Amino acid sequence: xxxxxxxxxxxxxxxVFPLMETFAQQAATSGSIEVITTFDYPGTGxxxxxxxxxxxxxxxxxxxxxxxxxxxxxxxxxxxxxxxPIVDPNDTVGFTEGRGIxxxxxxxxxxxxxxxxxxxxxLSGGTFTEYDVPGALNTAVLGIxxxxxxxxxxxxxxxxxxxxxxxxxxxxxxxxxxxxxTLAYQLNNSKxxxxxxxxDGSGILHGYFRDANGALHFPIDPPxxxxxxxxxxxxxxxxxxxxxxxxxVTHGLFFTAPNNFFTFDYPGSTFTxxxxxxxQGFICGRYGDASGVAHGIIARVRGTPPTKAAAPEMKAHNSxxxx
Numbered sequence: 001x002x003x004x005x006x007x008x009x010x011x012x013x014x015x016v017f018p019l020m021e022t023f024a025q026q027a028a029t030s031g032s033i034e035v036i037t038t039f040d041y042p043g044t045g046x047x048x049x050x051x052x053x054x055x056x057x058x059x060x061x062x063x064x065x066x067x068x069x070x071x072x073x074x075x076x077x078x079x080x081x082x083x084x085p086i087v088d089p090n091d092t093v094g095f096t097e098g099r100g101i102x103x104x105x106x107x108x109x110x111x112x113x114x115x116x117x118x119x120x121x122x123l124s125g126g127t128f129t130e131y132d133v134p135g136a137l138n139t140a141v142l143g144i145x146x147x148x149x150x151x152x153x154x155x156x157x158x159x160x161x162x163x164x165x166x167x168x169x170x171x172x173x174x175x176x177x178x179x180x181x182t183l184a185y186q187l188n189n190s191k192x193x194x195x196x197x198x199x200d201g202s203g204i205l206h207g208y209f210r211d212a213n214g215a216l217h218f219p220i221d222p223p224x225x226x227x228x229x230x231x232x233x234x235x236x237x238x239x240x241x242x243x244x245x246x247x248x249v250t251h252g253l254f255f256t257a258p259n260n261f262f263t264f265d266y267p268g269s270t271f272t273x274x275x276x277x278x279x280q281g282f283i284c285g286r287y288g289d290a291s292g293v294a295h296g297i298i299a300r301v302r303g304t305p306p307t308k309a310a311a312p313e314m315k316a317h318n319s320x321x322x323x
Contacts, residue, residue, distance in 0.1 A: 031305035033254065033264035033274075033283065039296045040064075041074050042082055048294045051076070051284035053100045053143065053186065053232055053276035060276070060284045061101035061109075062296065073098025073109055076296070088121050088128055096121075100143040100150070100186065108150055110140040120152060133164055133171060142196075143186035143232070151184035151194055161199070165210075167191055176208055176218050184210070186232045186276075193237050193257075195230040205229055207241060209257065222253060222261040230255065232276040238305060240274035240283055252285060256305060266297065274299070 040049045041064040051062035058078035064085075065071050073086030073096050088096045088111035095112040107123040120131040120141035132139045136154040144150040149167045156162075161181030164173045175182040179198035187194040194210040198218065207220035207230035221228045222243055230241040230253075239255040252264035252272040266272045271288035274297075281301035286294045 031303040036298045049296045051296045054278050054284040061098040063097045070094035102144050102146045108141040108144045145189045151187045153183040188235050195233045197229040234277045235279045240277045242273040
């Protein structure tokens with residue numbers, strides 16, 4: 001697999017009429033997920049709206065795809081208004097993704113260039129700052145916390161698809177042992193929990209988390225899963241994502257360590273993904289309608305889901321040293 005194809009896999013794995021309707025699905029634990037509303041990025045020709053992360057103010061970063069296949073980032077602000085499309089000035093092929101947002105409103109993401117490579121960026125106060133892991137051929141910045149630490153994935157000439165975290169300016173790379181690709185989607189403010197997924201040698205996706213000691217806990221797969229992705233976490237160590245079952249249905253997933261799961265399905269849909277969660281328990285994600293078009297979801301956690309620190313009950317391995 002060529003390095004530039006890793007980032008096409010990331011996009012394919014991620015990619016979904018406004019509806020002011022509220023309902024809840026009871027969880028297997030004492031919590032539940034309640035949908036507040038759905039939304040689409042405004043304008044003609046938008047065929048996919050894919051929210052990624054949500055900050056404490058309720059601002060949501062994401063990406064949309066138009067009918068020409070052009071990918072652009074966006075922010076949906078807490079008042080329901082939208083930013084103009086986010087386009088990195090170095091994007092030469094119509095591919096800019098909004099991936100993360102913190103409380104100061106800094107957005108992170110990635111864009112592609114005509115050589116087929118991907119590069120990270122930060123957007124703050126209208127100014128873009130480019131970012132590549134030193135020596136990397138491809139970089140995607142997938143999550144950012146309030147202190148400005150961030151996480152993502154990169155490839156270089158020797159290793160395809162390593163995860164990384166940058167804390168206080170120090171970059172640490174790591175991979176799940178035996179994985180072909182590892183991606184770090186979010187780290188919380190305490191750096192106690194980094195979540196993401198990895199692709200094993202058979203091409204199967206599994207969730208994992210990395211604790212404050214640098215130990216990797218994996219695989220995280222709810223019962224019946226054939227593919228699991230963990231996308232977002234918050235300062236309570238609540239984690240959201242999705243998994244696919246053997247019948248081809250994809251379910252939204254809520255997880256807390258070491259082994260607490262519950263599922264959420266948007267009514268009538270066979271595809272639901274929960275992508276970001278803030279400390280108040282507000283969630284952003286998406287669902288697919290009968291025609292396969294993806295729409296954004298804003299939801300919240302109700303009740304009292306189990307909350308535990310990221311602990312070594314699951315299989316754990318120490319991560320690689322900083323590069």
